[in-house]
Amino acid sequence: MAPTGGGGGKPLRIQAFSDRTSIRDQLREVHENLKSELPLVTRVAVALYDDQTDTLKTFVHSTDADTAPFSHYEAKLAQMPSLHDLARGGCARIIDDLGSWTAASDPLRRLIERAFRSTYTVPFYDQGRFFGFLFFDAKEPGYFSAASIRHLSVYANLLSLLIMNEISRASALRSAILVARKMSHSHNEETGAHLDRMARYAQLIARTIASSSESNEIDDEFVEFVFLYAPLHDVGKIAVPDRILLKPGRLSIDEFEIMKTHVTAGMEIVESIARSFRITAGQHVDLLRNIVRYHHETMDGGGYPSGCRGPQIPLEARIVAVADVFDALTSERCYKQAWTNDAAFQLLRERAGRSFDPLCVDALIGNAEQLQGIQARFRSNNGFHEGYTDEL
Ligand code: C2E
Ligand code: SIN
Ligand code: SIN
Ligand code: FE
Ligand code: FE
Numbered sequence: 001m002a003p004t005g006g007g008g009g010k011p012l013r014i015q016a017f018s019d020r021t022s023i024r025d026q027l028r029e030v031h032e033n034l035k036s037e038l039p040l041v042t043r044v045a046v047a048l049y050d051d052q053t054d055t056l057k058t059f060v061h062s063t064d065a066d067t068a069p070f071s072h073y074e075a076k077l078a079q080m081p082s083l084h085d086l087a088r089g090g091c092a093r094i095i096d097d098l099g100s101w102t103a104a105s106d107p108l109r110r111l112i113e114r115a116f117r118s119t120y121t122v123p124f125y126d127q128g129r130f131f132g133f134l135f136f137d138a139k140e141p142g143y144f145s146a147a148s149i150r151h152l153s154v155y156a157n158l159l160s161l162l163i164m165n166e167i168s169r170a171s172a173l174r175s176a177i178l179v180a181r182k183m184s185h186s187h188n189e190e191t192g193a194h195l196d197r198m199a200r201y202a203q204l205i206a207r208t209i210a211s212s213s214e215s216n217e218i219d220d221e222f223v224e225f226v227f228l229y230a231p232l233h234d235v236g237k238i239a240v241p242d243r244i245l246l247k248p249g250r251l252s253i254d255e256f257e258i259m260k261t262h263v264t265a266g267m268e269i270v271e272s273i274a275r276s277f278r279i280t281a282g283q284h285v286d287l288l289r290n291i292v293r294y295h296h297e298t299m300d301g302g303g304y305p306s307g308c309r310g311p312q313i314p315l316e317a318r319i320v321a322v323a324d325v326f327d328a329l330t331s332e333r334c335y336k337q338a339w340t341n342d343a344a345f346q347l348l349r350e351r352a353g354r355s356f357d358p359l360c361v362d363a364l365i366g367n368a369e370q371l372q373g374i375q376a377r378f379r380s381n382n383g384f385h386e387g388y389t390d391e392l
Contacts, residue, residue, distance in 0.1 A: 124160035201323035202230035236266025
């Protein structure tokens, strides 16, 4: 599709529907195009809605270099009344003078601090379900006139399609893999609440690292895809026989050798499913590959299957390793009782540096209250086969 932009008749070079570029890069390109018509729109950002927790989270942004980015943020939609109404109402909103908003909510205050004075905010929907917001911001008061809105609405439409397409492809891939996992065994040891918690722990660690690091190497897009793909780390357990997987006691050495093959089996499953989804390249699939392949590697090289060490282990896998072990320890398994959070923290601390990335361990332990919130929200329902929520 090659839609044309507004008045100038210049084609929009929008690299939609490609997974070779990150969503951030695609957004940047769209923003550059947009600025040739509306040069004072110095920030374009996307926030996604999580309906499981009623939160809105920053996802990608393109912000001119002279302005501090506003990212790594999440908040309950219910606590942002005007955005809440916007999501409900389905119409776009223009604010002409942010400076006069004395009772602004937290996100608006952050925009004001960054000297933005006007904003055009567009909610977008996937088949009627609220999906997120697009924000177009300018430092000039009253920048968004009727004429500029005509241009912007074209961009807003394209961007929302681009974002939803990327996310729904990732969700479809994830669902296909999870269905394979569910069909293969009668057990429910790692479905339902376990996967929800795992994903939330990984998201929490990733977001904490993202907001503390100076580099913009880890952005909200990375956080989102870690969240989306973390639950797939053990998909290769499909290939492990139930007599081992569900053994009530300790595994023998031979049994554990078979158990370890869940990593390479998982890599094969991801490859074959990614192939049938025709996504064999792109960062998102690489991120998934890395999670599956490296989640049992340890910092000191004593892990499996390859025994690589430290920075050779991709960050996404170091994050998932901590989330996985924390959830394994604090849950009941066929082979063990549930540990308390404090006992699990102690083990993670003891092994930080040797087994686990200390940064990830600190990020988890430093958020003890939020962990409890996740545990309360996604409690295991013993004996009941819950479905993993496939929606965002
Ligand atoms: P899992 O249940 O998801 O556990 C993931 C990881 O959490 C384990 O990786 C291990 O690093 C940690 N973990 C879980 N429980 C404990 C524990 O009680 N103590 C300690 N120190 N660490 C724990 P690991 O060891 O590579 O095991 C991979 C998978 O193999 C486990 O996934 C589980 O499915 C299976 N497994 C491991 N040990 C046993 C066992 O004794 N009996 C049975 N039936 N399965 C086991
Ligand atoms: C508000 O809740 O008052 C405004 C929220 C926002 O637009 O960011
Ligand atoms: C990034 O941080 O942009 C890479 C994450 C991804 O695209 O999956
Ligand atoms: Fe595993
Ligand atoms: Fe696991």
